[in-house]
Amino acid sequence: GEDVEQSLFLSVREGDSSVINCTYTDSSSTYLYWYKQEPGAGLQLLTYIFSNMDMKQDQRLTVLLNKKDKHLSLRIADTQTGDSAIYFCAESTGTASKLTFGTGTRLQVTL
Amino acid sequence: EPEVTQTPSHQVTQMGQEVILRCVPISNHLYFYWYRQILGQKVEFLVSFYNNEISEKSEIFDDQFSVERPDGSNFTLKIRSTKLEDSAMYFCASPGPPSPGNTIYFGEGSWLTVV
Numbered sequence: 553g554e555d556v557e558q559s560l561f562l563s564v565r566e567g568d569s570s571v572i573n574c575t576y577t578d579s580s581s582t583y584l585y586w587y588k589q590e591p592g593a594g595l596q597l598l599t600y601i602f603s604n605m606d607m608k609q610d611q612r613l614t615v616l617l618n619k620k621d622k623h624l625s626l627r628i629a630d631t632q633t634g635d636s637a638i639y640f641c642a643e644s645t646g647t648a649s650k651l652t653f654g655t656g657t658r659l660q661v662t663l
Numbered sequence: 664e665p666e667v668t669q670t671p672s673h674q675v676t677q678m679g680q681e682v683i684l685r686c687v688p689i690s691n692h693l694y695f696y697w698y699r700q701i702l703g704q705k706v707e708f709l710v711s712f713y714n715n716e717i718s719e720k721s722e723i724f725d726d727q728f729s730v731e732r733p734d735g736s737n738f739t740l741k742i743r744s745t746k747l748e749d750s751a752m753y754f755c756a757s758p759g760p761p762s763p764g765n766t767i768y769f770g771e772g773s774w775l776t777v778v
Contacts, residue, residue, distance in 0.1 A: 583765045594771035595706065595754060640706060644765060648694045648758055650719060651767060653706040 554578040556654035558641055563660040570628040572657045574641030577622065581643040584617060585651065586626045589638045598626070598639075628659075636661045667757050669770035676777055679744050684773045686738045686755030695738045696756040696767070697730065699723065706754065712738065745777045 555577045564570045576584070585600040601608045601615045601624070608615045614627040628635055641654040668687040676682050688695050697709040710720040712730050727749075729741045742749055752772040759766035 585767070587769070595769040597759075597766060597768055600766065642706075644767075646765075648711075648713070648765065650696065650708040650711055650721075651698075651706075651756075652708070655705050 554581075554643065554652040556641055556643055556652055558639075558654040558657045560655065561658050561660070563662060564631050565662055566631060566633060568631055570631045570635070570659055570661075572626045572628075572639050572641075572659065574624040574626075574654050575622055576624065576641075576643050576652075576654075578643060578645065578652070579622070580645045581622075582646050582649075583644045584615075584624050585642040585644075586613075586615065587640045587642060587653075589640065589656070591637075595640065631659075631661050633661045633663070635659060667755055667768050667770035669753075669755050669773050671773055672771065673774045674776070676745055676775065678747060678777055682742045682745055682749075682775060684740045684742075684753050684755075684775070686740070686770060687736055688738055688755060688757030689759060689768060694718075694758050695730075695732075697740045698754040698756060698769070699751045700754065700772075701748075701751045709740075709753075742775075745775075747777050750775055750777045
């Protein structure tokens with residue numbers, strides 16, 4: 553079955569860039585997503601990328617996709633304390649298909 | 664961001680009781696989903712519901728669970744005879760407005776505690 557893996561923890565200093573990595577196994581993944589979850593809160597859609605794209609930029613967020621290696625990353629520029637949260641990578645194989653989530657990466661931003 | 668509304672935000676129930684979680688998804692979409700997140704673990708797919716029928720379900724979604732669309736706007740997840748291991752955050756999700764991508768928006772979740 554599908555599997556999505558992430559490192560569990562990342563700590564960065566405020567103002568630095570954060571890079572959160574994700575690997576997936578399903579070669580038929582069509583859409584790949586990044587969600588943010590703050591403590592006790594729901595899942596906020598940050599951005600997504602279609603599998604025929606290599607990169608997508610949205611303000612401070614840059615998503616890179618290496619389809620050959622099945623590797624997805626999320627770069628947050630100028631990381632702020634408000635970025636502290638758990639970041640989930642997720643994939644789906646088509647429009648309106650279920651999402652398969654990674655284990656989540658807890659981002660800690662220090663002063 | 665389009666809004667998916669869930670109620671209750673938190674429910675405590677005794678083991679063996681039935682629980683109904685409610686969701687109002689983004690309007691004008693026929694697809695709805697339920698996911699579950701046990702504390703500290705990953706988000707797991709439970710079921711997808713399309714045009715008033717289950718379109719896909721996971722192995723977690725056994726006979727204990729059921730989904731309904733009791734009226735045009737609400738969408739419910741019923742858990743019969745709850746067990747301690749059903750304690751989790753339950754998320755409803757819905758596709759967003761038409762776009763080039765496949766945007767899936769989640770509600771704030773219903774936190775279920777079975778005691």
